[in-house]
Amino acid sequence: MKLLALETSAETASVALLTGDRLLHREGGTPGTHARFVLGWVETLLEEGGCALAEIDGIAFSAGPGSFTGLRLAVSVAQGLAVAADLPLIAVPTLHALAFGRGDGLHLCCMDARMSEVYSQACEVRGDAVIARSEVRVGAPGDLSPPPGEPAQWQACGSGFALPATQSLHWLPTLAGIDASAAPHARDVARLGARLLDAGQTVDAALAAPLYIRDKVAQTTAERLAAGGRA
Amino acid sequence: MRRMWILGIESSCDETGLALYHDQRGLVAHAVHSQIDLHQAYGGVVPELASRDHVRRIVPLYRQVLADAGIVAADIDAVAYTAGPGLAGALLVGAAFAESVALALGRPAIPIHHLEGHLLSPLLSADPPAYPFVALLVSGGHTQLMRVSAVGEYEMLGETLDDAAGEAFDKTAKLLGLPYPGGPALAALAQQGTPGRVKLPRPMLNSGDLDFSFSGLKTAVLNAVNKGLDEAGRADLAAEFQEAVVDVLVGKSLAALRQTRLKQLVVAGGVGANRRLRERLDLELAQRKGRVFYPELALCTDNGAMIAFAGAQRLAAGLAHPADAHEIAVRPRWPLDTL
Ligand SMILES: Nc1ncnc2c1ncn2[C@@H]1O[C@H](COP(=O)(O)OP(=O)(O)O)[C@@H](O)[C@H]1O
Ligand SMILES: [Mg+2]
Numbered sequence: 070m071k072l073l074a075l076e077t078s079a080e081t082a083s084v085a086l087l088t089g090d091r092l093l094h095r096e097g098g099t100p101g102t103h104a105r106f107v108l109g110w111v112e113t114l115l116e117e118g119g120c121a122l123a124e125i126d127g128i129a130f131s132a133g134p135g136s137f138t139g140l141r142l143a144v145s146v147a148q149g150l151a152v153a154a155d156l157p158l159i160a161v162p163t164l165h166a167l168a169f170g171r172g173d174g175l176h177l178c179c180m181d182a183r184m185s186e187v188y189s190q191a192c193e194v195r196g197d198a199v200i201a202r203s204e205v206r207v208g209a210p211g212d213l214s215p216p217p218g219e220p221a222q223w224q225a226c227g228s229g230f231a232l233p234a235t236q237s238l239h240w241l242p243t244l245a246g247i248d249a250s251a252a253p254h255a256r257d258v259a260r261l262g263a264r265l266l267d268a269g270q271t272v273d274a275a276l277a278a279p280l281y282i283r284d285k286v287a288q289t290t291a292e293r294l295a296a297g298g299r300a
Numbered sequence: 301m302r303r304m305w306i307l308g309i310e311s312s313c314d315e316t317g318l319a320l321y322h323d324q325r326g327l328v329a330h331a332v333h334s335q336i337d338l339h340q341a342y343g344g345v346v347p348e349l350a351s352r353d354h355v356r357r358i359v360p361l362y363r364q365v366l367a368d369a370g371i372v373a374a375d376i377d378a379v380a381y382t383a384g385p386g387l388a389g390a391l392l393v394g395a396a397f398a399e400s401v402a403l404a405l406g407r408p409a410i411p412i413h414h415l416e417g418h419l420l421s422p423l424l425s426a427d428p429p430a431y432p433f434v435a436l437l438v439s440g441g442h443t444q445l446m447r448v449s450a451v452g453e454y455e456m457l458g459e460t461l462d463d464a465a466g467e468a469f470d471k472t473a474k475l476l477g478l479p480y481p482g483g484p485a486l487a488a489l490a491q492q493g494t495p496g497r498v499k500l501p502r503p504m505l506n507s508g509d510l511d512f513s514f515s516g517l518k519t520a521v522l523n524a525v526n527k528g529l530d531e532a533g534r535a536d537l538a539a540e541f542q543e544a545v546v547d548v549l550v551g552k553s554l555a556a557l558r559q560t561r562l563k564q565l566v567v568a569g570g571v572g573a574n575r576r577l578r579e580r581l582d583l584e585l586a587q588r589k590g591r592v593f594y595p596e597l598a599l600c601t602d603n604g605a606m607i608a609f610a611g612a613q614r615l616a617a618g619l620a621h622p623a624d625a626h627e628i629a630v631r632p633r634w635p636l637d638t639l
Pocket of ligand 2: 414
């Protein structure tokens with residue numbers, strides 16, 4: 070199987086190319102600069118892997134949640150490549166990719182969502198599968214729920230745990246460990262994507278969409294007026 | 301004979317537009333999705349919602365234009381897209397999609413300035429002007445006069461110092477309680493009124509240069525509204541407002557033609573759809589043995605056709621500048637005279 074994977078949801082961007090057992094990848098950039106690098110990396114990786122886009126079986130993208138602009142970058146690139154090369158897309162949930170990168174076990178994933186909020190989800194990694202153990206949520210870091218079951222079996226991971234408001238959660242020290250530097254990476258998007266592709270879980274380019282989670286982004290005129298504001 | 305298909309992609313604000321231009325057959329297919337309904341409840345364009353909608357629309361529109369033209373992806377020779385100016389997030393969707401299609405096909409991607417698209421769009425009509433001409437660009441974001449000598453050769457003659465003409469229409473419409481987008485609604489109300497019953501200024505009409513200012517007009521409207529208006533008064537105010545804007549646009553356009561000694565005027569941008577403006581310009585230019593050119597009505601608002609066309613013109617003139625290393629770069633603020 071040959072698969073291209075894109076991850077631009079967070080601080081560092083990455084692109085990976087999976088060809089059989091071989092995994093090539095590139096990563097780097099700072100927030101706001103991902104758009105300058107991703108396509109260049111796609112081209113280099115294809116060259117390095119000695120494979121044409123037409124030979125690829127699918128393109129996996131880290132679907133979210135994460136930076137809105139970052140998510141759209143990955144989806145738009147995936148859509149453009151997919152329609153031109155006639156390829157299926159695979160939407161990989163970003164927090165699943167984050168958990169998968171930590172290996173087998175129970176992971177409480179939490180990413181900084183800006184605006185004093187975090188995205189979170191409890192995930193179990195078993196072999197090459199990720200099983201969601203809670204819904205994806207967005208909310209105040211201080212409202213983060215402890216993971217289900219025995220806390221000492223869970224590892225905390227993701228940038229959300231670097232925030233003071235999560236660090237002061239009283240139940241956090243009962244977890245087995247914390248790695249706030251853990252971040253989603255395209256190599257994990259590729260591995261998870263390969264499994265989804267095998268299972269036939271692809272999405273047509275026209276229907277590929279970011280998982281924003283945070284959906285209320287503006288107030289209507291009526292809502293502003295009701296709140297005592299101006300039209 | 302060289303044959304070329306150019307895909308054009310526009311996503312700078314609240315319209316997703318895709319088109320296919322062929323260098324011999326002309327504009328073969330184009331499709332636009334307007335987000336007006338999406339933003340209506342918010343009283344204006346919400347950038348985040350605009351970006352989200354571009355992602356939803358771009359692939360179906362792409363497939364539609366290819367099907368309409370009866371071609372497949374591999375037939376595309378170049379991909380032109382709006383790289384700026386506009387909303388950063390909205391631009392990024394079109395730019396990322398366009399650069400990716402181009403990379404996948406091994407074809408050049410051509411970043412296009414949105415206003416270049418508008419000001420060349422009258423050249424897409426059946427009876428186009430020839431270079432050189434004066435272009436009056438009047439949209440929601442811009443009001444400027446330019447001398448256009450050739451593709452890529454634009455000299456700024458004058459521009460607005462504050463609000464754009466379309467913006468003035470939209471803000472005035474809001475003051476009169478008309479729905480968004482206000483320009484067409486205000487023009488409709490003006491038809492029922494008589495200009496001159498209320499008096500509004502003609503800002504900078506005799507300033508001696510080719511610059512504009514519309515913010516004072518808006519303030520004058522506000523004062524008139526605050527004095528209280530009945531139904532007929534509202535229509536009269538709308539008519540006078542439209543007349544004032546048209547007087548200034550016509551006066552400055554004629555001055556620009558005098559200064560450049562040109563006879564052809566090209567009008568582009570959403571306000572160019574205004575009927576009163578068209579009547580007045582047609583009349584004045586006919587009296588001076590000149591001519592006004594407008595884009596087809598469907599190409600007055602944002603669209604992919606004008607972007608595909610600008611890309612084709614740049615390609616033919618050797619002025620297409622593909623990004624280095626497939627960099628996806630947008631320029632939310634991008635002065636046209638730096639082209
Ligand atoms: N008939 C009309 N009369 C006056 N203004 C109009 C008319 N139709 C559209 N407009 C104005 O044109 C502008 C939209 O044009 P467009 O070229 O899409 O602008 P932009 O891309 O800068 O938003 C809006 O400000 C709208 O109110
Ligand atoms: Mg426009």
